[in-house]
Amino acid sequence: MNDDLNDLVQQTHVAGVLAEKLPLDPSAEIEVDVAPSWLRAEPFVDSVDVTLSVAGGEMSYGKSFRSGRWIRRAGLRLVELRSQGQLGQEETAYRSLVATASKDHGSNGHGSNGHGSNGHEVALRPPAIEIPPIEDRTLEELGIRRLTSGTLAAHRPILVNRQFERDVIERTRDTGLTETGGAVLGRYVRLPQALPETETRIVTVLSASVCDARHEGTSAQWHISPDALAEAAELAEISGQRVMTVWHSHPFCDKACEKRDTCQAVVIPAFFSNEDCQMAEMLFPSRASIFPVSGKTAVGQTDPLLVIHGWDDGLKPVPWRRYED
Ligand SMILES: [Zn+2]
Numbered sequence: 001m002n003d004d005l006n007d008l009v010q011q012t013h014v015a016g017v018l019a020e021k022l023p024l025d026p027s028a029e030i031e032v033d034v035a036p037s038w039l040r041a042e043p044f045v046d047s048v049d050v051t052l053s054v055a056g057g058e059m060s061y062g063k064s065f066r067s068g069r070w071i072r073r074a075g076l077r078l079v080e081l082r083s084q085g086q087l088g089q090e091e092t093a094y095r096s097l098v099a100t101a102s103k104d105h106g107s108n109g110h111g112s113n114g115h116g117s118n119g120h121e122v123a124l125r126p127p128a129i130e131i132p133p134i135e136d137r138t139l140e141e142l143g144i145r146r147l148t149s150g151t152l153a154a155h156r157p158i159l160v161n162r163q164f165e166r167d168v169i170e171r172t173r174d175t176g177l178t179e180t181g182g183a184v185l186g187r188y189v190r191l192p193q194a195l196p197e198t199e200t201r202i203v204t205v206l207s208a209s210v211c212d213a214r215h216e217g218t219s220a221q222w223h224i225s226p227d228a229l230a231e232a233a234e235l236a237e238i239s240g241q242r243v244m245t246v247w248h249s250h251p252f253c254d255k256a257c258e259k260r261d262t263c264q265a266v267v268i269p270a271f272f273s274n275e276d277c278q279m280a281e282m283l284f285p286s287r288a289s290i291f292p293v294s295g296k297t298a299v300g301q302t303d304p305l306l307v308i309h310g311w312d313d314g315l316k317p318v319p320w321r322r323y324e325d
Contacts, residue, residue, distance in 0.1 A: 016061030019155035036099040067314040150321030158320035172249040172304035179222040181248030182211035183232035250295030270295035
């Protein structure tokens with residue numbers, strides 16, 4: 001579990017910094033508290049609560065997690081059990097997370113050193129502090145003329161160039177059943193003032209997509225070319241930006257057809273698959289990373305829809321707002 005918990009600490013830290021509830025300074029001393037919250041009674045864990053506070057200071061930030069890497073591990077185990085025949089295809093397996101008290105620290109697991117159940121000391125490596133580079137800029141300097149439709153999350157405002165969204169929609173429609181995508185340029189900036197309805201001056205800006213034929217798509221996957229990604233990074237640098245993430249599409253089809261009700265291209269929405277998750281963690285491991293996916297939504301949508309996923313309690317769709325430049 002240690003790596004799993006480090007994940008959650010990392011995520012809480014990044015979210016706290018972007019929300020301006022924790023200091024930007026990576027050398028600030030931060031106290032970490034990780035505690036299980038019980039589902040009715042010990043030892044079944046309902047959520048893992050992570051609170052980070054600056055030693056002796058006023059700043060603190062907490063998040064509560066019901067999902068983490070252990071859920072994906074449990075999912076893999078389920079597939080294993082089924083393939084070994086220990087669990088029938090129709091049988092249900094239940095998953096539970098349990099916590100046991102360590103010898104010295106009581107039941108809430110304080111401190112940076114843990115103890116294994118056999119009494120030997122297990123050193124917990126605190127996660128490396130990973131704050132993305134954040135520049136001080138005004139909206140004018142970013143060439144943002146006006147904000148249009150969409151929603152901003154109070155603690156994590158995300159601004160997306162309307163032209164980027166148009167490009168994504170057009171490309172998704174053009175390539176149809178073949179997945180496509182591209183590098184996404186942008187930056188993290190700290191505005192002089194928080195935007196209306198938000199509580200932090202730090203915003204994430206996605207400005208443009210760089211598509212490249214070296215990224216190859218099939219109807220089930222989209223392969224990313226490291227060379228093309230490196231070239232996009234050079235391009236980003238010229239405009240003072242960086243490659244923030246990659247976007248990709250899921251098979252899309254809007255033709256009227258009698259098989260429509262069961263067609264994969266129609267029923268697969270712009271959700272984030274397990275493969276997507278793996279790709280995300282490998283290429284953009286920062287917990288600040290966000291991942292745009294385009295495809296269908298579940299109900300009666302005719303245009304490809306752009307959905308942006310971010311780390312919350314797992315990777316989830318997050319709110320964002322369009323801007324015109
Ligand atoms: Zn995908």
